[in-house]
Amino acid sequence: WNSHHVCLENTRASVLDDITRWVHSVPERGPNIPFFLSGGAGTGKSSVANSLAAQYHGLGSLGSAFCFDRAVAGRNAPDGLFRSVARGLAARDPVIREAIVTALKQDPDLPSADFTRQFASLVRDPCYKAATGSPIVLIFDALDECGDRKRLLNLFSSELPKLPPRFRVILTGRPVPDILAMLRVSMLEYPLSHDGVEVTSDISALVTQRLHAVAAENPELPEGWPVPGMLQALVHNAGGLFIWAKTACDFVEGSLDPERQLQKVLSAEYASKGIDALYTLALQDVITDEAHESFKVFVGLIMVAKVPLSVNGIALLAKQYQEQPAIPAKKLLGLLHSLLDGVETSSTPVKTLHPSFHDFLTHSSHSASTFHIDKAIHNGKLALACFKLLNAELKYNICGLPDNHAYNEEVSAQAISQGIGESLQYAVAFGLDHLLLVSPKMASTPLIEEVEIFLKDHLLHWMEVLSLLKCFSVAFRLQQLGPWLHELQGTEVQTELHELVKDAYRFSLMFRDEITSGALRIYSVPLLFTPTNTVLCKNYFSHKNTLWELLNGNKSWAALLATSTGHNGSVRSIAFSPDGTHLASASQDKTVRLWDGLTGAPIGGALQGHTGWVTSVAFSPDGTHLASASEDKTVRLWDVLTGAPIGDALQGHTHSVRSVAFSPDGTRLASASDDNTVRLWNGLTDALQGHTSYITSVAFSPDGTHLASASDDSTVRLWDVLTGALIGDALQGHSNSVTSVAFSPDGTHLASASWDNTVRLWDVLTGAPIGDALQGHTSYITSVAFSPDGTHLAIAFSPDGTHLASASWDNTVRLWDVLTGAPIGDALQGHTDSVTSVAFSPDGTHLASASDDNT
Structure with a gap:
């Protein structure tokens, strides 16, 4: 909060009095309803929030005050929110502080964890440890300034009312539709009037x-x-x-x-013509025709920058532009002191005084204005500037460290700031973000050339600086750079760059701990153990920095990315969330667990509620809900954001439930059971009957009109989702129990896995088998999945339908080419017991497997 942005003395008195009375009206029982101060742009919401923060800070009752700001990277998304809240709470209450310290000791990855996990471990649980006492105020200002807020609003709506009553939560924001829809039902709304x-x-x-x-x-x-x-x-x-x-x-x-x-x-x-007319007047008064192009360069940069930069930083980045402004940054920005904050000095971060000025300059409705800033154009310019700066200034041992094995904690902040200036720090941290916002089809030749130089000459220098700046997770964005490069016109050079980026991403994942402990270590052990046939090794390995040579080392990257441990029993099922950020697993230990879809790290604790083995999990299409099936004869729904159960268990089956699947539109949930039936929830009320034995698996077609089921009666059946009627005869061909079914992404093919050690493909339209059975496993096959492009099979189809993956009791996973039915490469090994389930990530780059070895 900012003490300079409080309400003028003796203004907003009734609003402040109303909120103060609410803070001290602590409920004795029932939900702890938060206070939502809503109002349009310019009505003074943030001034009220800052006044409240000042008031309760003075009283020693302020737990935290966080103001979202679209212009500041750490404050325009939920990622850093709860770390800030935890710091404030820890400073306010010793019991909460002790609980937070304990949580961090038990889970050292919390500072970089998903914000939902941080909320649970760093805010919610510690608050329960200090549930009694005088009121503690938590303020969240300018919710509308938070960009990616859907999951955060869902968390606020469901979790804030559950905090102990002494924690009084105040939120402010514009009354935009998504905020109102989510918060009105769970909070006390107080509209801030602009008249009276x-x-x-x-x-x-x-x-x-x-x-x-x-x-x-x-x-x-x-x-x-x-x-x-x-x-x-x-x-x-x-x-x-x-x-x-x-x-x-x-x-x-x-x-x-x-x-x-x-x-x-x-x-x-x-x-009386509104704020836009006033902004136009202010700009026309100082921006002459001569200054107009300079205005576009400097203010355009400010509008698209991920964090506020100083005048000096803006000037240095703009110096990389192809068209140089005629007027210096300090002189031009100094003219705008009534609209921009921080222009009085050369070293203070510059930002708009109010979000409405950003809206005035960038909104599409003002495109005809002479002062309009096209963010796409200026983002492209800043991307080029960042990569030109990276290529000009990045080098080995940029901070002049005396020892290649020095720990980062030994490097002083002064050494870092002297070696890595403000503009270079910005380019290192955000250059890749700006590049990924540029459409590959619109990327200029100079930009592509600078990116090529960066990848071939400075990738490791970049990671060195990321390590020193303690933001190494930025390197994981390389996973998104691969597809960006792939969309460029195909040449040998770009193919090589694509492979180099894939190598660099694997490199950053595999050697993260070593590199983040000491920046210069990146040039020794990590390079030494990089597979020799990779483009990265061929391009960057040098005996000058790596005195040793590894004999008989790996030639290529291992297939295994990470092993996730935490279950105390066999893992029976796994599923990726639609956006690939989460992985869910079901286990014989009667729990469901959530994992980070990129690193495999656990997210929160086990989801408990089932009284028997959990056999299957499935995400809803929007990723907010998770369904689980169990041998306790029930299906349960969970809130992915919080891990809390949703409602009571769904009952109806008379025996173990083996499989669950959401329809593509999320309106129906199908379950398969050992009672020989399929049930549709929020759809038909009657059980679907047709199989003569246990039903092991269900899957919806991509258009949601068909449902496939697999059974211990050795058959696969197709159902009409609308009527519940069987479609055609049973699909016969397997000679033992069918354990899993999966539709190809285009819905034309169906894959099935069986205990006869084979995978079969079927034509959905005719029910006829396609080719011969796919053979290669030496024991029962338990699961199949298509790759996203449909070219591979597991038995899970890849998202594009070109691959299929299969899991087996022979402890392996295999990949198959859907078109030819041929196995792709050798079996994937790593599990020490039967593999029970497989799932492709939505982008098709990762495959997850579950096993009886509890991993």
């Missing part, structure tokens, strides 16, 4: 104080300036918007001729 006697009086107090101060500083102004009529006109023109009144005062105050400026503001051309 009190608002008018408060704005009058603001303009009177500001302009009387201008008069005092300018004795040459006429006596009695500004006259009461001028002040009344200003208040009237503000239309209840504090930001209009403040901007008008800033515009007048910063002028060499305040009297003339005030007359402009009050002229018929701008009076």
Whole structure:
């Protein structure tokens, strides 16, 4: 919070009094309903939030105050939110502090974990440890400034009311549809009015104080300036918007001729025409035709920057632009002091004084304006500038460390800032983000050339700096750079770059711990153990930095990315979330667990509720819910964000439930059971009957019209989802129990796995088998999955339908070419017991497997 942005003394009195009374009206029982202060742009929400933060900080009751800001990378998304909240709570309460320290000792990965996991371990659980006492206030300001907020709003809606009553939560934000839809049902909404006697009086107090101060500083102004009529006109023109009144005062105050400026503001051309007209006036007053291109360069950079940069930082990045501005950054930005914060000095971060100025400059509805900033164009320019700077300044041992084996913790902040300037730090941390926002089809030749130089010459230098800056996770974005490069026109060079990026991503995952402990270690042990046939090794391995040579080392990367441990029994089923960020597993230990889809790290504790083995898990299409099936004859639904069960268990089956699947639109859930039936929840109420033995697996077709089921009766059946009727005869061909079914992404093929050690493909339209059975496993096959492109089979189809993967009791996973039915490569080995389930990540780059070895 910012003590300079509080309400003017004796303004907003009734609003502050109402909220203060609410804070101290702690409920004795029932949900702890948060307070939501809503209001349009410029109505003073943030000033109220800062005033409340100042008030409760003074009383020793402020737990945390976090203000979202779209211009600041650490504050425009939920990622760093709960680390900040935890720090505030730890400073406020010793019991909470001890609980947070314990949580961090038990789970050292928490600082880099998903924000939902951080909320549970660093906020929710510690708050329960300190459930009694005087009120502690938590403030979350400007929710509308949070970009990727869907999951956060869901968490706020479901979890904040469960906090102990002493924790009084206040949120502010504009009344935009997604925020209102999520928060209105779970919070006390307090609309902040922009009209009425009190608002008018408060704005009058603001303009009177500001302009009387201008008069005092300018004795040459006429006596009695500004006259009461001028002040009344200003208040009237503000239309209840504090930001209009403040901007008008800033515009007048910063002028060499305040009297003339005030007359402009009050002229018929701008009076009562809203904040956009006032911004236009302020810009027209200082941005001449000569300055216009310089304005576009510098302000365009500010609008797309991920974090605020100083005037010096902006100038150095703009120096990399192809078109050089005619007016220096310090001079141009100095003209905009009434609209931008931080332009008074060369080293202070520059940002807009109010979000509405950002909206005015960048919104598509203002594209005809001479001051409009096209973010796509300026993002492309900044991407090029970042990579030019990276290629110009990155080098080996950039901070001049005396020892190649020095730990990062031994490197002083001064050494880092001297070796890595502000602009280079920005380019290292955010250059890749800007590049990925550029459409590959629109990427300029200079940009592609700079990216090629960077990848061939400076990848390891970049990772060295990421390590020193403690933001090495940025390197994992290389996974997204691969597809970006793939979309470029295909050449041998770009194919090689694509392979280099894939290698670099594997390199960053495999050697993360070594590199983050000491930046210069990247050139020794990690390179030494990089497979020799990789493009990365051929391009970067040098005996100058690596004195040893590894004999009989790996030629290529191992297939295994990570092993996730935590279950105390066989893992029976796994599933990726639709966005690939989470992996769910079901186990014979009667629990469901969630894992990070990239690293395999656990997310939160085990989800408990079933009283028998959990046999199957499935994510809803939007990724917010998880379904699980169990031998306790029930199906359960879970909230992915919080891990909490949703409602009661779904009952109806009379025997163990073996499989669950969501329909593509998320409106239906299918379950298969040892009672020989399939059930549709939120659909048909009757059980679907047709199999003569246990049903082991169910899967919806991509269009949601068909349902496939596999059974111990050695057959596969197809069902009409709308009517529940069987479609055609049973698909026969297997000679033993069928354990798993999966549709190809286009819905034309169906794959089945069986205890007869084979995988079969079927034509969905005719029910006819396609080719011969796929053979290769030496024991029962338990699961199949298509790759996303449909070219491989596991038995899970890949998302594109070109691959199929299969899991078997022979402890292996195999990949198959869907078109030819041929196995792809050797069996994937690593498990020490039967493999029970396989699943492709949504982008088809990863395959997860579950096993009786508890992993």
